[in-house]
Amino acid sequence: MGVLAGRTGVRVVSTGLALAAVGATIAFAGLASATTSPGPSSATPPANVAVEHAVSSAAQSTARAFWTSSRMTAATPSAFGSGKVPLSAGTSNATRAASAPPGIPSATRFNGVPTVGALFYTTGSAKHFCTASVVTSSSKNVIITAAHCVYNKSYASNVEFVPEYHSGDRPDGAWPVKKIVVATQWAQSKNPNFDFAFLTVGRASGFNKPLQKVTGGLALGIYRGYRHSSIEVIGYNDTGNRPVKCATKSFKFEPDQMEFYCHNYRNGTSGGPWILRYDNGAGTVFGVIGGFEAGGDVEWASYSPYFRESTLELLELAE
16 A cells, blocks of 8 residues: 655556656556546546535544543444444354355454554444555545445544554554545445545644654555455454454456455454555555445455545545
């Protein structure tokens, strides 16, 4: 997911023709060499491309005070849609689990990396969590997650990002969210091909620098193709207090949806980044757990929307 802190501007990567753009380095796959367009990031995205939700300074302060260590520990995964299978799977999920392809890998627990963290939020009185990761941006304050984590019929509240969260520790601070950006197609119809969201964070208590300067960032990859022989996926399960990671392969599930196989991706991993060229937290994020079945309803198969220009447009609005 790109290089770590110290970059200027947005870093968006793909394969094929490199196109210069204002404040960004962009390379798109599948564009003919004769293309003369400066690329989508050189113009303001259409007004109807996304829905933006601003969080007041007072609400950010409330989120900081709300998320104590005990409340983080008590949080449960998102209940949106069917979602990833919980630890106490029912008969239908158990039947599907028995059909897992042989020889697929299993996720392992570790203490996490600064570029990926737990995303805590409330819906009504319920306390929840998902997974999110830091994306390189000119503001250095943008994270990506699944849209279903932050918007269903209304926006989530008390949203706070805790990078490298593990065993109750918050080594890189807790960052309240000040803006949520989701695609119009998600807000209007919950289109699973747009199940991604970009969030802008405010400052964490005790930190006088932007998030990306603390954690590093991950490049956004669009048009990267569906099939990759080596990816890393990180997420926060409902089965322990440390994140999980898995080295696996991605492939095409259906148009605009990708899939990977790896055991032990359960509730809470929604929003977890799919990383190309993973190197201790660095790399390129080209998908997030979400999309079909809110990321999948068995623990061994996970999905992601395919990232296109619409993903980049949301990142620009989040900045």
